[in-house]
Amino acid sequence: MATETTARGAFPRAWLLALTALLASTAPASVHPHVFAEARLDVLVNPDSTVKSLRHLWRFDDLFSSTVLVEFDMNGDLRLDDAELQEISQTVYASLADFNYFQLVTVDGKDVAMTPPPQLMANYENDQLIIMFESEPKAPLALKGTVDFGIYDPTFYTAIDFTEDENMAVQGLPASCARKVVRPDPDEAIAQNQASLTDAFFNDPAGTDLSKIFATKLELTC
Structure with a gap:
C-alpha cells in the first residue's frame, strides 16, 4: 500500500518537474497526451x-486537477489555500522554463524570443486547476x-x-491585419513536412522540436 501511495503522490511532481523524463522510456505507439487543458490566449x-x-489561461482536466489537489494539500483539508497555490505556481514556473512555457511565436516562420513571465498564478475552482501568466517579446x-x-x-x-476560435483573441488588432485560427490536420501536417521530419521524430517525437507543426495557432497577416 505504501508503494502505491508514493507512486500516486509523485505523479504531479513528475509532470511538473521533469516532463521529458516521463517520456524517456515511452514507446512511440504510446506517446499521447496524459494531461488535458482548455486554454485561452489574448494577444495585446x-x-x-x-x-x-x-x-x-489554462484550465486543467478534473483528473489531473484532483491529483494535484491530493499532492499539494499539505494540511489535508481538501482545499488549496494561498500558500499551497503559491507552491504549485512556483513548481509549474520552474518546470516549464526549459520549454518556453509552451509558447510558440514566429514571424514568417522564424522563431521569436519571448521574455519569461515574471510569475505564474495558480487557482483552484470548480474542481479544476487554473494557471495564468503573461509574457512579452524580448525585442x-x-x-x-x-x-x-x-x-x-x-x-x-x-x-x-482551444475549444473555440474565440479563445484565441487579439486586443487592438490593426484594421490592416487579418486574423484566423489554424488547426492543422495531423496527417496533412506530416505529409507537408515529410522532408524535414527525421527518423528521430517518429522514434521519439518528444525528443525533437518538430511537434509544433501540430499546434493550433492564431495567425495574424498584416
Missing part, C-alpha cells in the same frame, strides 16, 4: 502595432508579414486545447 497590441504581451515585435502565436507541449504529454 500596442497603438504602434507592436505586440505588448501574451496573456495565457519589439511589429505586426508585419505573417505572425503566428501557438501553445504546444514538445513532449506530447500535455494537450493544450
